Amino acid sequence: MELLNDMALFVEVVKARGFRGAAEATGVPNSTLSRRIGALEKAIGLRLLHRTTRKVELTEAGQVYFERCKRIVDEARLAHEQLGDMLAQPSGVxxxxxxxxxxxxxxxxxxxxxxxxxxxxxxxxxxxxxxxxxxxxxxxxxxxxxxxxxxxxxARPLASLSTRLFASPRYLERAGTPVEPQELEAHECLNILKASTWMLHRKTESIQVATRSRFTINSVGLIRSLAAQGMGILLVPEKVVVDDLATGRLVPVLPAWRGQSTSVHALxxxxxxxxxxxxxxxxxxxxxxxx
Known part of the structure; x- marks a missing residue:
C-alpha cells in the first residue's frame, strides 16, 4: 500500500511538473514529496527525475516508470470507485x-x-x-x-424497547385495578415463556414483582390476544398494543411504571x-x- 501511495505521488509530481504544484494538488508538504520520491528512486535503483530550481523533468527511465505507474494508479482508482459503487448498491440474496x-x-x-x-x-x-x-x-x-x-x-445492538403494563377493561372489572406494583402478585400476569418476575421502574425507584400465570407462551401476538379477551395483564412495548389501545380493548395499568427494556440485537x-x-x-x- 505504501508503494502504491508513493507511485501515486510520483505521478502527481510529474503531472504538476514540480513539487510545489504537486504539494498544492495533494496537500502533502513539498519536503515530504521530495523525500518520498527520493526513497522511491533509491528503492528501484534508478534516477527518475532531473530536478531544477523551477521544475522537474523525467529521465529516460523515469518516462518508462511514469507510464507504468500511471496505468497502475488509474486502475487502482477505478477499482476503488467500483468497490464504492458495490457498497452503495449491494446485491445478492x-x-x-x-x-x-x-x-x-x-x-x-x-x-x-x-x-x-x-x-x-x-x-x-x-x-x-x-x-x-x-x-x-x-x-x-x-x-x-x-x-x-x-x-x-x-452481537450488534439494534434497539431497546421500553415496556408498559396493559389489560382489558373486562379483566380489571373482574379482578380489580392494581394501584401499586406489589398488587400484581395477586393477578394473572401473562408472561413470555417462563418469566416469573417483572422488574418495574418509576423515575429512580425500582421494584421486583413475583408473577404467576396459567400460560407459558412464546408468542407476543398470542399474549396480546389473550389480554384483549380479558385473560390477564401483560407487559409489552406500547407499539405492540397500539391498535388495542385505540379501540379500547386494552388500557394502561400502573401508567407511572415502566418495565425492564427489551434489547434487540443483530447476530x-x-x-x-x-x-x-x-x-x-x-x-x-x-x-x-x-x-
Missing part, C-alpha cells in the same frame, strides 16, 4: 431470521423502504420462533430479542460482513433507534 411478532410489528413497515433503497437485494426471511444455527445454516443475520445467549456470535457469525448485510444492519439500527 439476504437471508434473515427474526421473531415473527417483531418482524410483523417493527420490521415489516421498514422492509419495503429498505427494499426500495437497495433494488439489487433479494430476500429470504425465516420468521419462525426457531433459533437458527448461523454457523451451520446459510443465514446472513439473525434478529433476536433479549440478551444474546451465545458468546460465539457477534452474525463474523465481523467481516458483505455489503448487503452491513447495509441491512445499519439501516435498521438507524430506523429502530427511537422506537
Amino acid at each position: 439476504l437471508r434473515v431470521s427474526m421473531p415473527v411478532d417483531f418482524a410483523t410489528i417493527y420490521m415489516a413497515p421498514l422492509i419495503a423502504e429498505f427494499a426500495a433503497k437497495y433494488p439489487g437485494i433479494t430476500f429470504d426471511f425465516d420468521v419462525t420462533p426457531r433459533q437458527v444455527d448461523l454457523v451451520r445454516e446459510p443465514y446472513d443475520v439473525a434478529i433476536r430479542m433479549g440478551e444474546p445467549e451465545s458468546s460465539n456470535l457477534i 452474525t457469525e463474523t465481523r467481516l460482513l458483505p455489503a448487503k448485510t452491513q447495509r441491512f444492519i445499519e439501516f435498521f439500527k438507524e430506523r429502530l433507534a427511537h422506537v
Whole structure:
C-alpha cells in the first residue's frame, strides 16, 4: 500500500511538473514529496527525475516508470470507485431470521423502504420462533430479542424497547385495578415463556414483582390476544398494543411504571460482513433507534 501511495505521488509530481504544484494538488508538504520520491528512486535503483530550481523533468527511465505507474494508479482508482459503487448498491440474496411478532410489528413497515433503497437485494426471511444455527445454516443475520445467549456470535445492538403494563377493561372489572406494583402478585400476569418476575421502574425507584400465570407462551401476538379477551395483564412495548389501545380493548395499568427494556440485537457469525448485510444492519439500527 505504501508503494502504491508513493507511485501515486510520483505521478502527481510529474503531472504538476514540480513539487510545489504537486504539494498544492495533494496537500502533502513539498519536503515530504521530495523525500518520498527520493526513497522511491533509491528503492528501484534508478534516477527518475532531473530536478531544477523551477521544475522537474523525467529521465529516460523515469518516462518508462511514469507510464507504468500511471496505468497502475488509474486502475487502482477505478477499482476503488467500483468497490464504492458495490457498497452503495449491494446485491445478492439476504437471508434473515427474526421473531415473527417483531418482524410483523417493527420490521415489516421498514422492509419495503429498505427494499426500495437497495433494488439489487433479494430476500429470504425465516420468521419462525426457531433459533437458527448461523454457523451451520446459510443465514446472513439473525434478529433476536433479549440478551444474546451465545458468546460465539457477534452481537450488534439494534434497539431497546421500553415496556408498559396493559389489560382489558373486562379483566380489571373482574379482578380489580392494581394501584401499586406489589398488587400484581395477586393477578394473572401473562408472561413470555417462563418469566416469573417483572422488574418495574418509576423515575429512580425500582421494584421486583413475583408473577404467576396459567400460560407459558412464546408468542407476543398470542399474549396480546389473550389480554384483549380479558385473560390477564401483560407487559409489552406500547407499539405492540397500539391498535388495542385505540379501540379500547386494552388500557394502561400502573401508567407511572415502566418495565425492564427489551434489547434487540443483530447476530452474525463474523465481523467481516458483505455489503448487503452491513447495509441491512445499519439501516435498521438507524430506523429502530427511537422506537
